[in-house]
Amino acid sequence: MAPLRIRNTHRPSCRFLPLLNAVIYNVNAIFHSISLVGRLMDDSDDDYDGFLDAADKLAETVFWTIVEWRVTSPRQKICWSYPGRSPWFLETVLQYWDDLEWIKNFRMTRQTLFEISETLRPFLMRKDTVMRLAVPVEERVAIGVYFLASRSCYHTIALVFQKGTSTVASIVVEVCLAIEHTMLRKEVRISDFSKMTATTSKLGFPHCLEAIDGTHIANTAPKLQGQAYYNRKSFHSVLLQAACDGDSVFFSMLAGHSRVNHDAHVFRSSKLFHRMEDGTLIPGNPIFTYAGVSIPPLILGDGAYPLCKWLMKPYPVPRNDTEKHNNKVFNRTRNIVERAFCRLKARFRRLSVRMEARIENVNSIIASAVVMHNICERKKHAIPEDDSTISINDEQQLREKNDDYNVRAHSERMEAEEVRTAVAEYLFTHVK
Structure with missing residues (x-):
């Protein structure tokens, strides 16, 4: 026989504390309903209508006790996002790639991409949350540039950078908009x-x-x-x-x-x-x-x-x-x-x-x-x-x-x- 798996093993009794409190709070009403049912069942007159009223009251008391328990009890958290993935860009690209690999994949050197990232930082910086860390500006710019440099779809780029497909799609649009609004007049102009x-x-x-x-x-x-x-x-x-x-x-x-x-x-x-x-x-x-x-x-x-x-x-x-x-x-x-x-x-x-x-x-x-x-x-x-x-x-x-x-x-x-x-x-x- 397979062993019994207990949810929330770190606090096995916390789930039932609200139920216990609700029962104690309503114990008088429950005992009164039970005793009333018992007296009616022992009554020689067999007051059937009174019995039904007492049974309804008992059922209502138990029902609202359970509802209160379900509302106030801590629920087990459901995972709504994938766990963190391996930071391929941060651990592999930044540490091991030379300029030839950078130009082959991003069409520019690491130094050039970092210069662009500094220009776009005020527009692309995001704050960390309690649920996850924000994607760094350098990685966001790299995703946008890689999108321009390749023929791959969003799903493939998401697999390469180990991000969600919707995340990659939104990052690409944000990066392109930031480049257009902050760098277009500076870079596309008459020079000398x-x-x-x-x-x-x-x-x-x-x-x-x-x-x-x-x-x-x-x-x-x-x-x-x-x-x-x-x-x-x-x-x-x-x-x-x-x-x-x-x-x-x-x-x-x-x-x-x-x-x-x-x-x-x-x-x-x-x-x-x-x-x-x-x-x-x-x-x-x-x-x-x-x-x-x-x-x-x-x-x-x-x-x-x-x-x-x-x-x-x-x-x-x-x-x-x-x-x-x-x-x-x-x-x-x-x-x-x-x-x-x-x-x-x-x-x-x-x-x-x-x-x-x-x-x-x-x-x-x-x-x-x-x-x-x-x-x-x-x-x-x-x-x-x-x-x-x-x-x-x-x-x-x-x-x-x-x-x-x-x-x-x-x-x-x-x-x-x-x-x-x-x-x-x-x-x-x-x-x-």
């Missing part, structure tokens, strides 16, 4: 104009910040207006429009628009467009003069963008050698932005697969990936060779072909044509 134009000058294009383009980030269909996010490549996505310098560092980005918006309309709604129109993006708005034409800082775009005095696009049908040479140098320089998108998606692979995120969180996820990419590029963190599989051809296949956009006022278009002609003549004369 002369340094930015150095790379493009080597490629031959003068006075050029670099290029702007758009790419599609796949995501699950939103519950509302899902058709608006269904692109011509037959999958649901949001548009990421960004401009980068010659070092593949993005200095402007705008994410979240659906495919129903033309690239030019998205561009016109961006801060980059308005600041370039006002001449306030570059301090002092330096001017380069050639053949009597004032050339402002330039950005390169494809045929989907409007031709402006500061936004150059290739000739749709080159008519002479000057225009052909202009298009050749133009495409060679503008390819940098396509390579930047390739590096972004190769480094943070979450952007290269379909995300399963709410549409209101997609912008924060994309923005945080761009911020982390800029930090890694500035710190010269390499991309693991096994993950450098996204080519420019793959990126070009994700782009939708928009019609040539030239809706500008006549005077603005004439001024833009004058600048493009001067640039084409400069390239034909000075650049091979």
Whole structure:
């Protein structure tokens, strides 16, 4: 016979103390009811109605005694959460991994991740409770960065970090929101104009910040207006429009628009467009003069963008050698932005697969990936060779072909044509 298992072995009698107190408190009522029943049963008249009343009173007294015991008695605690798991990140990653392992899994070194953690600490710090210890800020940032760097789902990441799936999902959103709100303006910005134009000058294009383009980030269909996010490549996505310098560092980005918006309309709604129109993006708005034409800082775009005095696009049908040479140098320089998108998606692979995120969180996820990419590029963190599989051809296949956009006022278009002609003549004369 199996031995009897006693619950709450540390205090076996404490469970029955409230019952004993309740019985003592109601003992007079119980004994009175029992004696009354006994007298009625011995009564020769056999008062049946009185017997029923006494029995009801006895049953009611016993019932409320038991209820009082159940309410006041200490109950055995039920385990509502899993017991603590092995702190893999704290015991293995922090103690034994070198920089190569960190870059392979987190796309950055340990020092870089800790610097980011210090920046985000005021927004991600949580207090310990009596039930459990809070997840450290460094581990929370590591979970968010690992989510961006991998193609794994929340459940897999939860197994890797040995956390609950819902915990990982909430941490990812919190980290991405914190990165967007605290680091986006600091990391995605114009740095040094002369340094930015150095790379493009080597490629031959003068006075050029670099290029702007758009790419599609796949995501699950939103519950509302899902058709608006269904692109011509037959999958649901949001548009990421960004401009980068010659070092593949993005200095402007705008994410979240659906495919129903033309690239030019998205561009016109961006801060980059308005600041370039006002001449306030570059301090002092330096001017380069050639053949009597004032050339402002330039950005390169494809045929989907409007031709402006500061936004150059290739000739749709080159008519002479000057225009052909202009298009050749133009495409060679503008390819940098396509390579930047390739590096972004190769480094943070979450952007290269379909995300399963709410549409209101997609912008924060994309923005945080761009911020982390800029930090890694500035710190010269390499991309693991096994993950450098996204080519420019793959990126070009994700782009939708928009019609040539030239809706500008006549005077603005004439001024833009004058600048493009001067640039084409400069390239034909000075650049091979």
